[in-house]
Amino acid sequence: MKNSNSSSSKLFTFGLVAAWYSSNIGVLLLNKYLLSNYGFKYPIFLRMCHMTACSLLSYIAIAWMKMPHLLPSAVSGNVSLKYLPVSFNQAIGATTPFFTAIFGYLMTSKREAWLTYITLIPIVTGVIIASGGEPSFHLFGFIMCIGAMAARPLKSVVQDILLSSEG
Incomplete structure (x- = not known):
């Protein structure tokens, strides 16, 4: 039993790390496309949208899933x-x-x-x-x-x- 919990915990952690990397890369590439290729002129608005989404998802993770989360922004x-x-x-x-x-x-x-x-x-x-x-x-x-x-x-x-x- 202990081995099963350990492997599922590792798989869950791996999934979280993979999701974090994927979402960061996705946001980075989307921002680059919007700001450079599409000509979007509001980088602060993009940051606000990103922070709003992070806040909502963090609330879900903290309040409902009981997962702590730290969000840097710049x-x-x-x-x-x-x-x-x-x-x-x-x-x-x-x-x-x-x-x-x-x-x-x-x-x-x-x-x-x-x-x-x-x-x-x-x-x-x-x-x-x-x-x-x-x-x-x-x-x-x-x-x-x-x-x-x-x-x-x-x-x-x-x-x-x-x-x-x-x-």
Whole structure:
């Protein structure tokens, strides 16, 4: 019996992860199509629709299915899709661990192991090289994308501070 519950739990977790990835990729591609190919001029409206859908589905998951859920959001990520290809947007997303380590150090004085900082160097270098070689590079889109990528770890570090403080 225990093995059956364990395998069905793993299958359920796999299904949730697959659904999460699929929905994120779908929203990303749909936003890219609407903003770049279709000429839709309202990225904030798209973010509002996405957040409304996430709120409703989160309510269902939390209230009815008893599943906790955490939703990050950043309008600048949608704005960047109007100017940058999805693949480049995702490549810039590789900088998230870099920003997490930097914000963690600046805001909490928490130091990671030196190996962690050293492993971030090729990641950031790769993004810099990709930026220089990207044929569809757009400075404003790049700034918006970096802002979105930095906002996620900033939010995580602030949440960590708020959740771990005694007050």
